[in-house]
Amino acid sequence: MQTGMVHLHNFLRWVILVLLLVSILKAYSGWQGKKAFAAGDKKIWLFTMISAHITLLLGLYQVFMGRYGILTTTLPEGTSAMKDKFFRFYWVEHPLGMVIAIILITLGYGMAKKAVSDEIKYKKAFYYFFIALIVVLASIPWPFREIVGRPWFPGMN
Ligand code: HEM
Numbered sequence: 001m002q003t004g005m006v007h008l009h010n011f012l013r014w015v016i017l018v019l020l021l022v023s024i025l026k027a028y029s030g031w032q033g034k035k036a037f038a039a040g041d042k043k044i045w046l047f048t049m050i051s052a053h054i055t056l057l058l059g060l061y062q063v064f065m066g067r068y069g070i071l072t073t074t075l076p077e078g079t080s081a082m083k084d085k086f087f088r089f090y091w092v093e094h095p096l097g098m099v100i101a102i103i104l105i106t107l108g109y110g111m112a113k114k115a116v117s118d119e120i121k122y123k124k125a126f127y128y129f130f131i132a133l134i135v136v137l138a139s140i141p142w143p144f145r146e147i148v149g150r151p152w153f154p155g156m157n
Pocket of ligand 1: 007009016056068090101141153
């Protein structure tokens with residue numbers, strides 16, 4: 001089950017990236033094209049938020065109870081998590097970056113329900129999603145990252 005959860009967490013990254021890109025494009029074209037707010041756009045933003053929240057729940061489990069979890073790992077004598085690049089990434093940098101990104105995604109979705117003009121909805125959502133995308137890209141353990149790198153797809157090496 002543990003492996004399945006890591007695999008799902010890994011795979012959901014692609015779902016989030018694709019949905020986030022579509023959300024950004026929708027928000028940008030709505031904003032620049034001065035379009036009336038569309039129910040379909042709200043739906044895509046909602047799916048983006050839901051996939052991010054599921055990934056968050058899986059991540060929370062990993063960071064506490066996973067194979068390198070805070071509660072399941074004993075660091076070697078004299079080592080602190082902040083001095084160890086691997087544990088600093090998985091216990092602090094990755095969770096913190098992703099939680100910030102997920103808050104931004106939630107705020108972006110929230111614009112769909114705000115009582116403001118459609119232009120402001122699209123514009124603010126665009127910025128929230130765009131910054132979230134940059135933070136997600138910067139916080140993913142891409143395979144080319146030293147020490148913390150993980151496979152492109154679940155189960156690959
Ligand atoms: C947008 C949100 C997130 C994305 C896209 C994401 C992406 C990833 C990816 C691609 C991996 C590598 C998985 C593998 O080894 O195959 C990973 C691992 C991990 N993530 Fe996330 N993550 C997100 C949010 C979070 C959050 C919020 C937390 C903690 C609160 C978290 C904690 C972890 C941990 C602890 C691992 C290592 C798991 C292990 O190897 O046992 N992640 N994440």
